[in-house]
Amino acid sequence: MRLKKGMRLLVAKTIGQYINILSIVYPKKALHLAYSLFSQPKKGRITKDNLPKTLHNIPTKTYHVNEHQFQTYTWKGNNTVILLVHGWESNASRWKKTLPYLLQSGSTIIAIDAPAHGQSSGVEFNVPLYTTFINKVVEEQKPAIIIGHSIGGAACVYHQYLFPETSIKKMVVLGAPSDLKTLVDNYIQLLSLNAKMFKLMEGRFLKKFNFTFDAFSAKIFATKITIPGIIAHDTTDKVVAFEEGQKIASSWKNGRLIETVGLGHSMHDEALYKEIYSFLFEK
CATH class of the missing domain: 3.40.50.1820 (Alpha/Beta hydrolase fold, catalytic domain)
Known part of the structure; x- marks a missing residue:
């Protein structure tokens, strides 16, 4: 169980590192990937x-x-x-x-x-x-x-x-x-995303839903x-x-x-x- 949990954490950190690097050269692609991972369920179908x-x-x-x-x-x-x-x-x-x-x-x-x-x-x-x-x-x-x-x-x-x-x-x-901010903070921490990605994510929510993270509570x-x-x-x-x-x-x-x-x-x-x-x- 600990091994599986450790592997999941390693995968999350690796994906996060990739998104951080991507945000430097292709911020739109980085945002799309980060938002998709946050909003698309993997189970429940x-x-x-x-x-x-x-x-x-x-x-x-x-x-x-x-x-x-x-x-x-x-x-x-x-x-x-x-x-x-x-x-x-x-x-x-x-x-x-x-x-x-x-x-x-x-x-x-x-x-x-x-x-x-x-x-x-x-x-x-x-x-x-x-x-x-x-x-x-x-x-x-x-x-x-x-x-x-x-x-x-x-x-x-x-x-x-x-x-x-x-x-x-x-x-x-x-x-x-x-x-919502707590959920996003946990997600950012899990993937170790940088401050730029946090700002990009909040901008996406503001544009799509017309609210900031702090306001949705x-x-x-x-x-x-x-x-x-x-x-x-x-x-x-x-x-x-x-x-x-x-x-x-x-x-x-x-x-x-x-x-x-x-x-x-x-x-x-x-x-x-x-x-x-x-x-x-x-x-």
Whole structure:
């Protein structure tokens, strides 16, 4: 395991060195490569022929947003609709351990495949695009509850910030990052990219999305959220630091932080699910 981790780190540093050298002579090519590595998932794709068991014989629907298309899966129940939003390099099947608890409520559950994940189209993932997918489902299916994991949780927060007046009444965010700058800093550090590449990356985000790294923050977005919510984060999470969850909770007026220990980034736990169920369905 340590050997594999060491090899991955060596490969990352080698790629980073190549990008740094490339930035001197071909900055546009260096930026294209750096941005692609940051925004294009390597895992999470599925097809109709290799569907995980969780998604077998589940009714699907394909939505269209401009040139993009994305897939949803529905477990039909009553008129209370729950929307599930997965994270990076995953797909709708990541909810297989969560579904049994939610299905006890009798609710209709809809799980979405993110951009460039699952059976959705594209090669690039970004939160603004994911948010348009989420909003398409929210407008049509009118969910009362939205649950997001990891970057999917951050997308839920951003969606509620952009569209506060929707059908959504409660939100649960699991292991979500707060600050885009933290994600970029970690990426820059992993590849040991130089200061020039950081500036080029931020310029790319500013031009493409019209925001700086510092401005895109779930902590900032949460200040505008009025619905009640849970922010659950594990102190041993090695993918998204516990402090990120604290940031979101600190500015969410009606948000409650649940601190777990030993669950890592996956956040699968019976006690946690029971507490979430109580928050969602018990008066």
